[in-house]
Each structure stands twice: as C-alpha cells, then as structure tokens.
Amino acid sequence: MRYVVIGGSVGGLAAALEIRRLTGAQVAVYERSGAQLQARGAGVVMQPDVAWLLEQHGRTADEVCVGLSERVRLTRDGERLTQQSPQLMTAWDTLYGALRESLRDACYRQDSELVTLEQSDTAVHVAFADGYETQADYLVAADGINSQCRTILEGPASPRYAGYVAWRGLEAESDLPAEVVVELQDRFTLYAQNGMQFLCYLVPGEDGNTEPGGRRVNWVWYINTPAAELASVMRGESGRVYQSFVPAGDVNESARSKAHHLAQRELPSLLNSLVESSRLFVQPVQDVAASRRVFGRCALIGDAAGTVRPHTAAGTAKAFADATLLARTLSTWDAQSPLPLDALREWGRQRNGETTATAQMGLNSAAASALGMPNAPQPWDFA
Ligand SMILES: Cc1cc2nc3c(=O)[nH]c(=O)nc-3n(C[C@H](O)[C@H](O)[C@H](O)COP(=O)(O)OP(=O)(O)OC[C@H]3O[C@@H](n4cnc5c(N)ncnc54)[C@H](O)[C@@H]3O)c2cc1C
Numbered sequence: 005m006r007y008v009v010i011g012g013s014v015g016g017l018a019a020a021l022e023i024r025r026l027t028g029a030q031v032a033v034y035e036r037s038g039a040q041l042q043a044r045g046a047g048v049v050m051q052p053d054v055a056w057l058l059e060q061h062g063r064t065a066d067e068v069c070v071g072l073s074e075r076v077r078l079t080r081d082g083e084r085l086t087q088q089s090p091q092l093m094t095a096w097d098t099l100y101g102a103l104r105e106s107l108r109d110a111c112y113r114q115d116s117e118l119v120t121l122e123q124s125d126t127a128v129h130v131a132f133a134d135g136y137e138t139q140a141d142y143l144v145a146a147d148g149i150n151s152q153c154r155t156i157l158e159g160p161a162s163p164r165y166a167g168y169v170a171w172r173g174l175e176a177e178s179d180l181p182a183e184v185v186v187e188l189q190d191r192f193t194l195y196a197q198n199g200m201q202f203l204c205y206l207v208p209g210e211d212g213n214t215e216p217g218g219r220r221v222n223w224v225w226y227i228n229t230p231a232a233e234l235a236s237v238m239r240g241e242s243g244r245v246y247q248s249f250v251p252a253g254d255v256n257e258s259a260r261s262k263a264h265h266l267a268q269r270e271l272p273s274l275l276n277s278l279v280e281s282s283r284l285f286v287q288p289v290q291d292v293a294a295s296r297r298v299f300g301r302c303a304l305i306g307d308a309a310g311t312v313r314p315h316t317a318a319g320t321a322k323a324f325a326d327a328t329l330l331a332r333t334l335s336t337w338d339a340q341s342p343l344p345l346d347a348l349r350e351w352g353r354q355r356n357g358e359t360t361a362t363a364q365m366g367l368n369s370a371a372a373s374a375l376g377m378p379n380a381p382q383p384w385d386f387a
Pocket residue numbers: 010011012013014015016034035036037041044045046047048049116117118119146147148149150151152153170287288289290305306307308314317318319320321323
C-alpha cells in the first residue's frame with residue numbers, strides 16, 4: 005500500500021503520520037516549497053486535536069508551548085479589563101519541526117509542485133513541475149487554500165477576499181523593548197474597535213525555546229481594507245505580486261508607512277510600540293470551501309477543503325482532525341479490496357459539516373468588530 009500526500013505543511017504532515025500509524029502503509033509527502041517553508045500561520049493556539057496528535061507521536065503540548073494565564077482587553081487609552089484564562093500557545097514552525105521530526109524516516113520531497121493528477125480504477129498518478137512522476141493507491145490533498153488538487157478534481161474556485169487584511173509580526177522577545185515584553189508576557193492581549201482587531205501573545209522561540217528570554221512575541225492586527233486597495237498592499241517592494249502572504253522582507257514602503265501611521269493614530273501606545281519595533285508581514289483574510297472532499301481515490305483536507313476565519317484559532321486543529329479521522333476511515337482498507345467509498349463519503353460529510361459550523365463562528369467573531377461587514381468603517385482609507 006502506498007499513499008501520497010500533496011502539501012507538506014502541518015495538515016500534510018499530520019495526515020502522513022496518522023496514515024502510517026494506523027494503516028502501516030508507505031507514505032510519501034510532496035511539498036512545493038524549496039529550502040524553508042513560509043511560516044504562514046505564525047502563532048498557533050494549542051487545541052485538543054493538536055495536543056492529542058502530538059501525544060500519539062511521543063510529544064506533549066507542554067514541550068512545544070508557552071503558557072499564559074490571563075486575557076487582557078485594552079482600551080484606546082490603555083486601561084485594562086483582565087480575566088483569568090489559562091492557555092497554551094505554540095508557533096507554526098515549532099509544530100512543523102515536531103511533526104517533521106516524527107516523520108524523519110519517511111519520504112518528504114521538497115521542490116515538488118504537483119501539476120497534474122489522474123486516477124484510474126486501481127491507482128492515482130501524479131506529475132510534478134520538475135518532471136518527476138509517481139503513483140499510489142490513494143492521494144491526500146493538503147495543498148492549502150489555493151489547492152491545485154482541488155482545482156483539478158473540482159474545477160477552479162478562487163478564494164474570496166473577506167474584506168480585511170491581517171498585518172502581523174513575530175519578533176524575538178530579546179529584540180523588543182523590555183517594557184513592552186513585560187506588559188505582554190503571560191497574557192493574551194486584545195484590542196478592538198469597529199473595523200479593526202488586534203491580538204498578541206508569546207510563542208516559543210525559533211529554536212523551540214519556551215523559557216523567558218528565548219521566546220517570540222506574535223501579534224496579528226486585522227484591518228478593514230477595501231478590495232480596491234488590496235493590490236497595492238500585496239505588491240512587494242521588489243515588485244512581485246503575492247497571492248496570500250507578503251513576507252517581512254518585501255512589504256512595500258508605502259503600505260508599511262500607512263500601517264505605522266494608522267497604528268500611531270488608532271492603537272493603545274503599548275501596541276503602537278510593538279508595531280513600531282516589528283518587521284511587518286501581511287496576509288489577506290480569504291474564504292474558500294470545496295463542495296465535497298472525496299473524489300474516488302483522492303481526499304481533500306485542511307485549507308484545501310475549506311478555510312475558517314483566523315479568529316477561531318482553529319485552522320490547524322481542523323486540518324489535524326481531518327487527517328486523523330481520514331486515517332481512521334482508511335485504517336482497515338487494503339489495496340486488494342474495493343475502496344470504502346461509503347465510509348469516506350460519510351467522513352467527508354461530517355468534516356464539511358464541522359468546517360461549516362466553525363466557519364460560521366469565525367464570521368460571528370469578525371462581525372463583532374465589523375470586520376469585512378458591508379458599510380463598516382474602513383480605517384485603511386483614512387490612514
Ligand atoms: C491571518 C491568518 C492567521 C492564522 N492564524 C492561525 C492561528 O493562529 N492558528 C491556527 O490554527 N491557524 C491559523 N491560521 C490558519 C492556518 O494557517 C491554516 O488553517 C493551516 O496552516 C492549514 O494547514 P494546511 O496544511 O491545510 O495548509 P497550508 O499550511 O497552507 O499548507 C499547504 C502546503 O501545500 C504546499 N503546496 C501548495 N500547492 C502545492 C502543490 N501544487 N504541490 C505541492 N505542494 C503544494 C504549500 O507550499 C504549503 O506548504 C491562520 C490563517 C490566516 C490567513
């Protein structure tokens with residue numbers, strides 16, 4: 005038995021690990037990126053599905069997380085409303101490292117961009133941009149929001165811009181002013197007004213360090229931004245046009261200075277200092293949903309199957325649950341038997357139902373700050 009997984013981010017790695025654990029089959033992962041994967045989701049709120057999967061592979065949530073004890077809501081003039089709310093926070097690269105380590109003896113091929121996918125009654129054939137081809141008994145598509153697998157299996161469906169952009173930062177605590185870090189550590193800090201929302205928490209350092217002095221400060225600032233302005237934000241200083249992520253080194257000067265100006269005008273001074281001291285990067289918030297997940301010998305998981313708004317902090321957990329439950333559904337199948345299509349379709353229905361419910365929660369959270377709502381304030385216009 006051989007499985008191929010397309011996309012080697014957190015969802016793809018979770019699928020590869022669980023399929024190997026539950027089926028004993030050979031698994032190969034194919035990832036488009038070359039050297040280092042782009043850290044799209046910088047900070048990740050630890051969720052039970054993620055902790056559970058780590059435990060199955062000999063790791064614990066505590067090892068890869070920074071703990072915090074309270075949630076603090078700031079007002080514009082810096083007053084605080086505090087509530088006890090213990091949580092564990094990790095980072096995309098910490099999680100990626102832990103999963104990759106558990107899969108170190110499996111095939112993980114980088115620089116492998118899937119371009120075609122065909123299936124017969126007995127196998128799935130895939131071909132990559134560099135000319136490499138292979139085949140397998142089953143394919144898991146974990147290739148993210150702009151999934152090429154989804155496009156081939158279901159037809160093109162461009163992600164829809166949700167009407168707001170996430171400005172982000174991820175800085176070593178030692179690179180930030182000490183008085184800023186003291187105010188932010190051990191807390192989930194929030195600030196919101198109509199048309200924008202800011203949140204911040206500490207995560208492990210780049211090397212996985214969870215101890216004071218070695219952690220990073222992760223922040224996200226959602227700002228309503230008219231669709232007509234999006235192109236000017238997504239054009240890098242280098243001139244390159246990005247689809248879903250502008251890296252810290254290439255945010256264009258005009259957009260960056262607009263963000264700084266807005267931070268100075270609208271944010272509490274603590275958060276303005278944080279923005280001023282950070283290398284900004286950008287992700288537009290986008291929605292996409294596949295109509296179904298099961299296409300013969302192929303299944304869509306994670307963002308390839310459908311996104312949820314980042315306010316739910318559930319994107320990674322959703323990808324992990326997709327992976328774990330798919331592996332369970334395939335656990336008794338062998339290549340000599342017919343595909344368990346009814347069970348797979350039931351998996352697809354359940355997972356789509358769960359994603360739709362979580363997506364709705366995300367829409368509600370966004371609406372609470374008028375993010376992406378019709379006729380909502382557009383702070384970016386006034387920056
Ligand atoms: C602003 C923002 C903030 C977020 N914050 C959080 C958060 O705090 N917590 C959380 O849990 N989630 C968060 N998310 C969501 C999270 O990033 C995703 O839900 C999660 O990364 C999904 O994982 P995935 O493996 O399905 O897809 P991705 O992480 O997008 O990975 C897809 C992979 O497939 C590869 N790929 C793409 N095309 C091909 C191809 N043709 N061939 C081979 N490989 C390919 C890509 O290079 C990539 O590595 C956030 C999202 C956004 C937009």
